[in-house]
Amino acid sequence: MTTDTEETPRPPGTTGPSRHAQRLLDHTRAFDTRRPWVWDTAVTLLWTVAALVDAAGGWRNTARDPSVPAWLVVTLSLALAVPLYWRRRHPTAVLAVMAGATLVSDGSGAFLQAAYLQMLPLFHIALSRPPRALLWSLALIAPPLVTDAIRFPSESWDQRVVPTLWAYALVALLGIAVRSRKDHTAGLVDRARRLEIERDQEVRLAAAAERTRIAREMHDIIGHNLSVITGLADGGRYAAARNPERAAQALEAIGTTSRQALAELRRLLGVLRDDEEDAARDPQPTLADLDTLITGVRKAGLPVRFETRDEPPARPLPPGAQLTVYRVVQEALTNTLKHAGPGAGARVTLTYTPDDVRADITNTGETAPPPTPGQGQGLTGMRERAALYDGTLECGPLPTGGWAVRLRLPREDSPS
Template sequence: MHRLNAWLRRHPMVVDSAWALPLLLVSLVPDNSQDGWQLVVHYVLAVVIPVLMVFRRRKPDLTVTVAGALGIGQVLLNVNPAASSIGYLVFAYTGAAFGSAWVSRLCLAAGLAAGPLTIWRFPTGGVDEEGNPIGTGPSFPQSLLLAVLMSTPFVLCWAWGRLTRVRRAYLVELEDRAARLERERDAQAKVAVAAERARIARELHDVVAHNVSVMIVQADGAAYVLDNSPQQAKEALGTIASTGRQALVEMRRLLGVLRTADTAEEYVPQPGVEELPDLLEQVRTAGLPVEFITSGEVRELPRGVELTVYRIVQEALTNVRKHGGPDVRARVAVDFGEHELAVLIEDDGRGTTDGQLSTGGTDGLGHGLIGMRERVGMVSGSLDIGPRPGGGFRIRAVLPLKAAK
């Protein structure tokens, strides 16, 4: 049934032809009250009005205007109303529903004038053999009532057409709104995907920068002691292998998010404060002495804060190895406050003597420091980076716990 209705909406001339055909057959019945040229006009109207009905929705302004001209001609030529006159009601509806504004107003005016014109041109008192009216006919109040009754069907059809136009405009607006909401939903989905990809890019940067720097340090050490201490070289190679496997696992999990429609939380690794000792042990194995201090009541934190702390420490220590110089030492302090978490990473490296920040440095592209600021900003925290008294640099991040929950 739905398909049939959709097909009929796409082919309105079929529906209009189904209405016009019965009207044509009924209108062709001879009118015994008229003869001569009036009968010819009767048959012309009987054919033309149904034909106009077939094309009324394709050419509403033209068909309604022609139908209105035929109606005026019928009144002026004194051709009695017949079955074909029912078509005028259809055109009153058509002008209001599908026609231009001026056509709609013309249909309303014609509908209001239909009753008075009919009473004036075809009085009910009768006519003689020459067509002259005889008798007194109805009184003025009766004529006025008859005129109103004859105009009422035209006005009702016009009002029905206006309601159809309003309903159609409302449906079009609903369709436009639905299409707009769909476009907005697609746009929001694209923004969410872009944000997720940016987050994954930050994760990849931290994973690759940290693990690759560890592997480079271990490889340099292994090459240095290979001839004199094969056992230390073997241990360094084992560290390189385990670090590479760990980096590969994390990268596979991260890149897997880009190939699946599932949520990232199910696949993306979410290291936190509890994994910091393992990270620092890995850094110490790579040759960077790191002191780790915690204060306050250690407790479970929101996952966003946990990941932010881990990545900040990881990126800061990576920069220490890159820019801190020889014999550099680092210190990591985590303070669990009641309403905020403070993270401090500082070192005693070369500072800015070579034009680079130590803990605050970048990887040459500036993504390290930018990534830190983005992560801290995502949890409504603050980040302070600057020189450390006595040499070196320090990073201090304050993450509000209530805002992050």
């Protein structure tokens, strides 16, 4: 009996009597799993009654010696039927007890038909025990057959022994077939569960990766724009008393930067909505937007020198690689605004080679302090972006003071 209490899945479209029969079978299996003693008791009582009915006189129709004492026939009948209660838990021991009773039955000439009940424990041996247990079963079943054939040689061996052995062999094959089907079903169930676990893990990993990407984008967008706005606000506050016109320009720049930040934030949040077309209408920044980025940083009060070495390649970088360069430059300049101190300046150098694209961002201000626990997300985000395109990112203090960030991204058509 199966140990699974859930209903067996049914193919779609199963209706009518077959569906009700399958449902009844599922409920029967579930009940047997919860209370196995009920079924074992019912089977044992059924065959015990049948054996005792045969012991009342019907056994003489097939007996080799009808003069066998009645008490011996009743005793053998009980020995062949009662052990069936333990056939599922101890099938080999049950078969041994029944084989002993069968040996006495065939040796005495009673030849009780209840001996064929040995097929039940034999089936459970084939169903739940190792294959070598069937060899021991043959050693238990064969002696009574041989004893009967020798003691009462009224029929030939092929009529007395071979048909019975074939019947036992078919029962063993049936048990093996049921066992193979159960193992196959259990394997499918286990595989389905493992696939479900792997699917859940992949979903969690994808969700974690997406959260990391969104957090990185949020950090780059909000961190940079807030730093620019802070610089513009500080500059406007100092200029308000001496040069109101410069203060108005600072306020205008603050408004422009705020609108840009809001637009980028809306684009990022649009990715989380179901309407992907609306989210993709606003393109991601590219290398062509570096001039606008650097202009905004200059307005915030940080002198930036931008230099491009060699001509851009005829075939442009992929949009993702261009976004990586843009974000790294953006993060480096943002860190300069926040940490380099007054009087600092920055230099951005973009170099194109046949094999790669390099971006060097240096500043002449103070060296940024090491990040405390829970901070430093910008450096981590830059390294993650570079790693996505097999690139490298190096950052650290300069011997002459200041800080340097060096990014290298290989071209797609260059050797990895």
